[in-house]
Amino acid sequence: MHTTITVDFLRLDVDKNGDLPLPRYMTESCSGMDICAALEADLELLPGAIRLVPTGFAMALPDGFEAQIRPRSGLAVKHGIGIINAPGTIDADYRGEVKIALINLGAEPVTLKRGDRIAQMVIQKVWQARVNVVERLGDTDRSAGGFGHTGR
Numbered sequence: 001m002h003t004t005i006t007v008d009f010l011r012l013d014v015d016k017n018g019d020l021p022l023p024r025y026m027t028e029s030c031s032g033m034d035i036c037a038a039l040e041a042d043l044e045l046l047p048g049a050i051r052l053v054p055t056g057f058a059m060a061l062p063d064g065f066e067a068q069i070r071p072r073s074g075l076a077v078k079h080g081i082g083i084i085n086a087p088g089t090i091d092a093d094y095r096g097e098v099k100i101a102l103i104n105l106g107a108e109p110v111t112l113k114r115g116d117r118i119a120q121m122v123i124q125k126v127w128q129a130r131v132n133v134v135e136r137l138g139d140t141d142r143s144a145g146g147f148g149h150t151g152r
C-alpha cells in the first residue's frame with residue numbers, strides 16, 4: 001500500500017490554453033507522475049540535441065522530500081529520448097518552473113508536441129548527512145574493491 005503526502009502545485013500556463021494536465025499517476029500504484037510538455041509550438045529534437053522543456057507548473061515540496069525527474073522507458077526505447085541529468089533533482093525549496101532536460105540519443109529527429117508526456121516525477125524522502133570526520137573507516141570484506149572486482 002502506498003503512503004501519500006499533499007503537495008502544492010501552481011499552474012504557470014493558465015493564460016495560454018489551460019489544457020495541460022498537471023503531473024498525474026497513470027495507474028493506481030505507479031511510482032512516477034507523468035509530466036507533460038508545456039510547449040507553445042512543436043519542438044524538433046535533432047540527434048544529439050539537448051533542450052530544456054517547460055512543464056507549465058511549479059511546486060512546493062514539504063521540507064524533507066525531493067522529486068526525481070526520470071525518463072519514460074517507452075520514449076527511450078522507441079525514440080531514443082533520454083534525460084541528460086537523469087535523475088533530475090527538484091529540491092524542496094525550489095519554487096521555479098520544473099523543466100526537463102531532454103536529449104535525443106537516437107539516430108532520427110524526434111518531434112515533441114504540446115501535452116506529450118515527456119518524463120515522470122517520483123517523490124522521495126530525503127536523508128541529509130551530518131558529516132562526521134574520522135581517522136579510519138571500519139573494515140569490510142570488500143574493502144576498496146569495486147568497479148567489477150567481483151568479475152563479470
Ligand SMILES: O=c1ccn([C@H]2C[C@H](O)[C@@H](COP(=O)(O)OP(=O)(O)OP(=O)(O)O)O2)c(=O)[nH]1
Pocket residue numbers: 069085088089090091092094097098099100101
Ligand atoms: O531536471 C531538473 C533539475 C533541476 N531543476 C530545478 C529544480 C532544482 O531544485 C533546481 C536546481 O537543480 P540542481 O541542484 O540539479 O542544479 P544545480 O546546477 O546544482 O543548480 P543550483 O546551483 O541552483 O542548485 O533546478 C529542474 O527544474 N529540472
Ligand SMILES: [Mg+2]
Pocket residue numbers: none
Ligand atoms: Mg544544486
